[in-house]
Amino acid sequence: MLRTLLLTLSSLLAMAKQRPWEPLLIMTAIVLANAGLVTVLLINEGATQGELLQSKQGLTLGSIITPADSRARFTQSDYATLRKQGFTQLVAIAERNVTLSCNGSEPTATTLTLLGVDTQPLLGSTFGARGFEAPAQNDSAVSLSYLSQNAGKSSEMENRQTSAGIVLRSNSGVDFAVNGLIHPLTNAKLTCHDTLNEADKKSAPSPYWPATVSAYVSSFAPQNTILISIDEFYRGGVTIRNDKPVLPVNLDNAKRAQENQAKQHKAYVPLSGFIALSPLSQQHLSQIETLLGIPVKQTTSNTDNDTGSLPDSFRLNLWAMSGLMGVVALFIVLNALNLMYRTRLPNIIRLRQLGISQRILSVALFTELLVYCVISIPIGMFIGFQAASWLSPVINSTFTSLFNAVFVNPDVNLLFTFGFALTTTLISLVVFSLVSIIKLSNALTVAPAKKENALGQFAVGLISLCALLLLFIAEKFVSSTASALFFVALLLLTSCALVLLWLPTLSKLLTRFVPKQWPVFHYVIANMHLLSSKTRLAVCAFFIALTANIGMNTMTDSFRDATEQWLTQRLYAPFYLYTDAPLRRIETLSTKSLPPLVLTPLLKAEGAVIGSHAQEETHEVSNRPPTYVSISSYPVHQNGKKALVLDDVINNDLNTVWREFTEGKGVFINQQLAFALNAKLGHTLDIENIRLRKTANSSSSAVNPSSEAYSSPQEKTTDPTQGSQSSSSNSNVFAATPQWKVLGIYPDYGNLNGQILVPLPSFNRNNPLIRDQLFSGVMAIYPEPSIEANVIGDNKQNAYRKNILEQQLKSQLGEHRDIALYTRQALLNTSMQTFDRTFILTDGLNITTLLVAGVAFAVSLTVLTIGSAAQLSVLRALGVSQLKVKASLFAQYLLLCFISALLAIPFGVYLAYVFIQQVNRHAFNWVYPLSLNAQVILSSVGLSLLIVSLVLLLPLGKLKPKIDLRQEVQL
């Protein structure tokens, strides 16, 4: 029995050796599928771990207590006093910047914050019980005990710590060892960095903090910091006591003082504040004020991550890609198996005739498959691992720049992965081999020829009409993102079915038109009609790929057009300044020193919209949760009017509307808000809870320099006293509260939230404190209208002036301020670059889908040519040259593809429309005009046909349209 099996198996393998192409194809498919699977598994694991890291509540600098007066500083005894009074949720922190470099070379230097935290209270049980370390209990507990440990004996720690970090040595002889923690992402950014220097003076090697920091990777640390114990922070020359009789210590003075003292090997670094592990109430704050005798404020930064589910979407993308890869592999395997068994059929029949039972035969076949699996899966996995590690840095940076999220190199259980891959592959292989075996055995049994019951043209037309009607009806029911996506699926499937329905009809029609004088061509067309039913799967794949391709490209193109146009119009000023300087300083500056230029700030506030109602309707109390919106200022000068892009305006009369807007008789809302509220023009919004913005400065933002420029680098604080007042009264935010009548609806691409534009003069004009807090950090700078003509349109002059302007601003605002001055063009360029970069991903996916289709086509063609060998040999016998036969076959397939491509165009456009009007509308609450670009569509079609024709050339080249009669076995 076993011997028979072995013999059968060896004969099967011998057959494989005889025709190595099919087994190789199968193995390639397995390798491909597994490589994809492993890559995706690893990358997803990395993303999951990264996401976990980010969501894990490490030490959030969420709520920080600082003196209200920026010149005042907390002292150590203040800290002791508060803790002794029961404010045990407060933890002292101190920070200063250090530079890390590779071997002390300056070009590699990056600046991190050295953050000293009093880790002692965090070790206590209260901290643990509060749930701060619930998911990461081990991690942060270990991290903390690590920090508080004496650095000398970290060996035990190294064993326990999962990920070792880096060792940073300061440039000095005598040093002491410090344990530190570093965030995984920050660690990932550091490569060869091993030298630690003071940030303020790179040249003089004055080691007032001669430490060797062993930084271990832990998500407990915030990003871009090295977290150490405050005890180690204040060592060496770093003191908390200011020996000099008190200088007013604001930031620049502190720096100067630091520099001065550095010369004496000493640096005075005051406490930055106290982290409140749980937010303090107003009562608590006033209690603290009485205890310390100085006013304090609580800065609460919103730590809600904008990242949200973004790694999620990325993961979906990856799974989709691996799914596609799997489909590719299965197509290949299916066809290769078909081909292989088809060619082996005569031999298998001989084996059966030799008396080998069906059971043993199938077991042998499966064992053969298992052998292929065992050989190719490790190869696939190896390639997968390689790909993942090659992609990791790429993905890492993608994650960082796009999603502001973390990606870590994952640890994956090798054995588990192998087992998983083996099982999955083998099961699908067995299933597919069964499919082809059944097909074969069907071929072996004699079946009466089926009558082809082709549908009449009328029926085809009717069915397609019904299907289209059904689609249009279904579209009306789309009301959410999920249903929109479902509709996309429905659309694709329906169109696919329609194509299958239409292909025979169309080819038949073609046959009728082709004159019989060209017999070969006529044969080609007629045969294509026959083919169309046999290549269903391949045609479907091609069609879907192409439809999706056209749909995506058209959508992207429309979006790009819309965005570019919108941006070009909206960015009206030649310069935009991003700064952290308070508004009052900038405003005084404009009047003093930059006479020909006008500065318009962007002010922002927050509010909640309960609902909207038309004026005549009685006010209806709705139970809907309020929609949070941001309220932005909009300038009322002529430039602003020109720059305003409105989708929809009351009475289509921009001038009237603009006047009403400037007079405060109404506002503009963005599309998102209009969709969310179902608000129409002329409606009035019910807005409540207008307040100053919370600090949007999360510790994880601003990872790469370009994104840093986008997020306003504002140290915006909500003074608790003022915050609570302003939340109850609008009068603080607005000088004159505008009427909340919707005058127009404007597009606001990319924004997920509602926004309301309010005329700039409506905002508070008198209270500089409130204005500072309203100020978003963005400032439009444009020349006064009189000299406008000189500036715009002269790029050279622009660039020249930009430098000068930057210099001027720097000198006016102080060197330490973060200033980023962008020209209009630069902003546009960066935006469009970011835009294009994102859609590279789409291109990649597009090509993948097309390749699937191509490969499917190629393999099914190989199988088909075996079937049509007889006809081809007749052609050859009739004297048709080999080249001609090949060309005719090629033409056949290309024609098939061409017809499906023609059919794909309308469906692709329809798909693009659905994407924009349904998916986009429901997922993001905004739409944009669909712009049909013939070039885009044609390039999609052309590219796909090119790919298919390239793929087709392969099997066609190998084809020998003559038959060796000795080999031929009639079946």
Added chain:
Amino acid sequence: MTDQLRRVNTTFSRFNANLFLVLVAICFTLSACTENPKDENEALGTSTPNGFFGNMQSSDSFTPVQRDYIVELPHDHKSHPDFQLEWWYLTFVLSTEDGQEFGLQYTLFRFNTELNAPVSAKANANAENSAEVNAKSKSESSAKSSASHSSENNLHTNANNHIARNWSNGQQWMGHASLHTAEQHYFEERFASGGVGNAYVNQQPFAIVIDDWVWKAAQAKVQSGAESKAMFPSMLKVAFGQSSTHHPVKINGKIPATAADSLSELNDAPGVIAVKVSLNLDTYGPFIKQGDNGYSKKTQDERLRSYYYSQPFINAKGTLNIEGNSVKVTGKGWFDHEWTSHLANSEAMGWDWFSLHLGDGSKLMAFRMHAMNKSMKNSKSKHSEIFTTASYIAENGTKETIEQVNVSITPMSYETINEGESPRSVPTAWRIQIPEKDIDLSIRPFKENQWNNSLFPYYEGRVEIKGSHSGSGFMELTGY
């Protein structure tokens, strides 16, 4: 605006994901195949310390415990920072008029964390004694002096000493507060750096402080002179523990955005801090210097040893506020003060320690020290050397040290403690026999599971006494 574009991009990648999901779904319906991704869970393991204080290294550079030193009171109530390890230990057996029983523990530990510390530590000693510490300048100067002393030899290993500490003085404080009611256990552990000002032991007037946990001499009795160093009468005010009825704080997974609100609510709500203890302490007997005039050997060869004195005659009276319910309590207390440089290493594997208030007014302190000696270390044998001793304190305050041969402390039954990473078997029922004093005690725990799941987890709980005497007391079991 560019900001928004960035969002466009991110939203679009979501969009891509959705689209391709659809595509894949279609492909799947065409080819009818599935793949099941599985998530892998990571198991994290941590080890447990094998000695009470883990594997702190002991160092010759700490001041050793010597037999010729005479413990002097009240002078030695103070902190001894140049010793590696020190603790002030209060335990109380308390009851209300209506018969509710409680076991209360309040302990302050001090560790000298400087590996090669003593030179500067000695200088810090003075600073440590004063509440208004001016540790920074002193430790700075001392560090400088020590730097100049030892800069010749072995720069690198001693490096930690050269570098001045400007935040703390190298001492670490750890406070434990624990209350056992019949049903509940409230426990809190706190840490603080010495020299910062929120944790210290003050000699004059006597005060032991970590954050807002305060044990200090009663104000009324504080006078000038030697009297003011007195430990008693004094007040103990400790508020600790998480309310057992408030559990929403322990959220699995990340804290949602709203958690901050709920936290602040919790913090404001009455009863977040579960237990508020306010006790007036007075004594009715003398301090007892354990061992040989305060020199207490922990092994027969005296390589493990400490200075150790007790005050077993404490009357406690005051209120316990447990989750908002205030009850008046009275009871007996026991105070231990011990300092050493020889216990915080891996040789000291743990001990079984008892402080018992016997029914006839006498007191009994007894312990079994588990120690490892060098030969055992090498052989990796699990059996340790056990040293047993006891102090019998008569009602009138006369103390008698009971030598190892005359006392037997035997575990009778074991309890499985399921807190922490792995279950542990801990002997919680004991028999203590001192034939020459006609003592044959059966010790039973006040309740099950009196485990302090702290950074150095240990058993600390009230016990009830039966047998030749009745009574109650405290038992501490470490190293399990």
